[in-house]
Amino acid sequence: MNKKLVTEYLQIIVGASLVALSYNIFLLPSKLAAGGISGISTILFELYELSPAYTQFLINLPIFIIGWLAMGKDFSWKTLLGTFWVPFVIFLSADFPYTINNPLLGAIYGGIVLGAGLGTVYKGNGSTGGTAAIAQVVKKFTGLSSGYSQLIVDGFVVVSSIIVFNLELTLFALMCIYVTSKTIDIVQLRTSASKLILIITENEDKIQNLIGERIDRGLTKVRTIGGYSNEDKTMILCVTEQQEAVQLKKTLQKEEPTSFVIFLNASEVLGRGFSLDKYYGQKF
Numbered sequence: 001m002n003k004k005l006v007t008e009y010l011q012i013i014v015g016a017s018l019v020a021l022s023y024n025i026f027l028l029p030s031k032l033a034a035g036g037i038s039g040i041s042t043i044l045f046e047l048y049e050l051s052p053a054y055t056q057f058l059i060n061l062p063i064f065i066i067g068w069l070a071m072g073k074d075f076s077w078k079t080l081l082g083t084f085w086v087p088f089v090i091f092l093s094a095d096f097p098y099t100i101n102n103p104l105l106g107a108i109y110g111g112i113v114l115g116a117g118l119g120t121v122y123k124g125n126g127s128t129g130g131t132a133a134i135a136q137v138v139k140k141f142t143g144l145s146s147g148y149s150q151l152i153v154d155g156f157v158v159v160s161s162i163i164v165f166n167l168e169l170t171l172f173a174l175m176c177i178y179v180t181s182k183t184i185d186i187v188q189l190r191t192s193a194s195k196l197i198l199i200i201t202e203n204e205d206k207i208q209n210l211i212g213e214r215i216d217r218g219l220t221k222v223r224t225i226g227g228y229s230n231e232d233k234t235m236i237l238c239v240t241e242q243q244e245a246v247q248l249k250k251t252l253q254k255e256e257p258t259s260f261v262i263f264l265n266a267s268e269v270l271g272r273g274f275s276l277d278k279y280y281g282q283k284f
Contacts, residue, residue, distance in 0.1 A: 009081065011124030016082045018117030019128050020089035021096075026110025027176070028052065029099040031169055033161035034110065034176040035154020037063075037130030043164045053091035057083070060129035066137065078126030086128045103169055107176040114176070115183025118150065122188055131157065145188075151181040194266040195245035197238045199252070200224065201259040204234040207252070211236075214251050215244040239269055 023038050031046065033039035037059050041052040060083045068079070100106050121128055127136050135149040142149070154177045162170040201207050204221060211219055219238040226233050240248060245263060252261055 008078065008124035008126065012078055012082050012121050012126040013085060015117045015120030015122075015124065015126075016085040016128050017089050018113055018120065020086045020117075021093060022110050022113035022117060023052070023086075023090055024093045024096050025098065026100050026106040026113065029101050030103045030106030030110065030172070031165055032103060032106050032110065032173045032176055033158060033165065033170075034107075034114065034173045034180065035131065035150070035157045039154065039157040039161060039173070043161055046164055051091075053087040053094070056090065056130065057087040060087075063130055063134065066134065078124065079129055082121055082126050083129030103172040107172040108179060111176040111179025112183050115180040116187055118180065119184040119187025122184065145185055148181060150184060151177055154180075194269045195240050195242065196264040196266045197236075197240060197245060197248065198262040198264070199236040199238070199259055200226075200233055200261075201236065201256065202231070202233055203256060203259070204236065207236055207256060207259065210251055210255060211238055211248065215240060215248055217244065239266055 019038075026032070027034050027038060028042055028045065031042065033042045037056050038052070040059065041050070041055040044050045044055055045052055064079055064083050100109065118128065122136070131150075131153045135153045138144065138153060139149040144152070155174070158170060158173045158177060161173060165173075199207055208219060208221075211217055217238055217240055219236050222235040222237065224233050224235045225231070238248075249261070249263070252259060
């Protein structure tokens, strides 16, 4: 088993544990049926006091088969781990002494913890079973993000909860799955402080030298035409870390104040100098 695969299985275990803790600490005590099999188990617990751990495990078994058929063998093994681990941790933490009964706090913080858990599981290319597996199938065949796929699938469960709970709790549950979906996408994209800098200039050589000398970053040049002047210009694209962007901004304001500069947030950057070593493995 290679290092990458071990990391993915650890991500699934950590993420699934967060999912289970969010259920026992926030969602079940607040009576929030925030989508998924956990939402169904919350409804059944309210009606018949059925054990959420056993309920989730039993419902997940046939859904696991769907994930196996649609997503492949590797995904199914990871889904099996998540399917087992979530109810297992729910069972172990059933008597956790610290719980939140306020539905507003449950919706916000439960949504954050649940989203962080699911996002971590998805980064490990796995699933916690239940509608999370269905959401991954929706993502595969529609191209939607994991967060929005989860939002669509869970929405059906939440809306149906109005039959058992009141409208107010249902609205809080909808708030929770919205927070969850946003947190999933943030975790998967690893929102960082990196900046994408666009510089439109007529002095490309000077700016290229400034970038190389002051912050030691690479760049890409795109030939452009000014829409107002119809003159040839160059658009320089450069990705930097936060502090490098601040340093470059001060440099450009001092030495190239007429250049048109745009600073954008880059949620995730892959490539040399970011996800890979900056100097091709050289040691300095």
